[in-house]
Amino acid sequence: QLQLQESGPGLVKPSETLSLTCTVSGDSISSTSYYWAWIRQPPGKGLEWIGNIYYGGSTYYNPSLKSRVTISVDTSKNQFSLKLTSVTAADTAFYYCARLQYPRRVMGAFDFWGQGTMVTVSS
Amino acid sequence: DIQMTQSPSSLSASVGDRVTITCRASQGISHSLNWYQQKPGKAPRVLIYAASSLQSGVPSRFSGSGSGTDFTLTISSLQPADFATYYCQQSYDTPLTFGGGTKVEI
Numbered sequence: 001q002l003q004l005q006e007s008g009p010g011l012v013k014p015s016e017t018l019s020l021t022c023t024v025s026g027d028s029i030s031s032t033s034y035y036w037a038w039i040r041q042p043p044g045k046g047l048e049w050i051g052n053i054y055y056g057g058s059t060y061y062n063p064s065l066k067s068r069v070t071i072s073v074d075t076s077k078n079q080f081s082l083k084l085t086s087v088t089a090a091d092t093a094f095y096y097c098a099r100l101q102y103p104r105r106v107m108g109a110f111d112f113w114g115q116g117t118m119v120t121v122s123s
Numbered sequence: 124d125i126q127m128t129q130s131p132s133s134l135s136a137s138v139g140d141r142v143t144i145t146c147r148a149s150q151g152i153s154h155s156l157n158w159y160q161q162k163p164g165k166a167p168r169v170l171i172y173a174a175s176s177l178q179s180g181v182p183s184r185f186s187g188s189g190s191g192t193d194f195t196l197t198i199s200s201l202q203p204a205d206f207a208t209y210y211c212q213q214s215y216d217t218p219l220t221f222g223g224g225t226k227v228e229i
Contacts, residue, residue: 047159047167047210049219062218063124096166107214108173109157113166 002026004097004114011120012091018084018119022097029078030055035100036080037110038071040093043118048093052100052107053080087121094118125149125213129222136227142198144225146211151191155215158187158196161224162207170209171196201227 008020022036029036035052042048051061053071061069065084073080084091094116101108126149136142146156154174159167169178171187174194184199198205206229211222 046223047212047221049221052219060217064218098166101172107155107217107219109169109178109212109214110159110167111169111172111178113168116166 002099002112004099004112006095006097006114006117008117008119010118011122012087013123014088014121015086018082018087018091018095018121020082020095020097020117020119022080022082022114024078024080024099027099029073029080030075033102035060035102035107036073037098037100038082039096039098039110039113040091041096041116042090042093050082050084050095054102089121092119092121124218125152125216125220127211127213127220127222129209129211129225131225132223133226133228135229136201137229138201138203140201142201142205142227144196144209144211144227146189146194146196146222148192148194148213148215152213152215154190155213156187156189156194157212157214158185159210159212160205160207161210167210198227 003025005023037052038050053059068085070083096116097114098110099112128147156174158171161167175187208224208226
């Protein structure tokens with residue numbers, strides 16, 4: 001059974017870099033049928049897509065965050081990671097990693113999600 | 124960016140009711156529309172993908188319809204487990220965007 005697990009600090013200081021890793025088990029991150037994504041949700045608010053990465057390294061980012069975001073993949077560890085620089089209180093949110101369907105080279109739904117991890121930006 | 128507008132933002136219903144949630148895209152997105160259910164403290168889970176395809180393991184009381192700009196999620200007979208927040212999401216183009224959510228309450 002596919003599982004995704006986020007890990008990383010729960011508290012980050014303003015202006016510093018938020019770093020999270022998603023470990024994938026039960027499937028290979030090198031599958032050609034999926035992208036791997038980060039999504040966030042401020043407490044009590046809606047969902048915001050951050051970006052996707054393919055096993056080969058190609059990425060898509062949300063333009064609203066693009067200047068601050070880097071998503072990378074480590075196929076040897078079956079992991080992918082998120083870095084968000086220059087964080088502010090507005091970046092406080094639950095951060096989810098998820099698998100994005102990519103059948104026939106077309107993006108589909110986020111069909112598996114990690115449980116999420118809360119990241120608070122505060123001094 | 125493609126804006127996704129859900130209505131209503133919340134609704135009250137009873138067990139056994141038929142519930143309909145709508146989602147409108149700011150431009151045509153063909154059938155590239157997905158629906159999610161989220162319960163408090165949990166990650167979202169996909170219910171419907173490609174506008175009308177039922178995700179494996181999802182009860183058949185959930186159904187989706189629509190194409191272009193207007194889409195609907197229907198729960199044919201509301202069950203206690205269905206009280207949650209529902210989100211639509213377009214996968215037609217990046218940035219991938221979600222609707223604002225519909226909270227279904229007792």
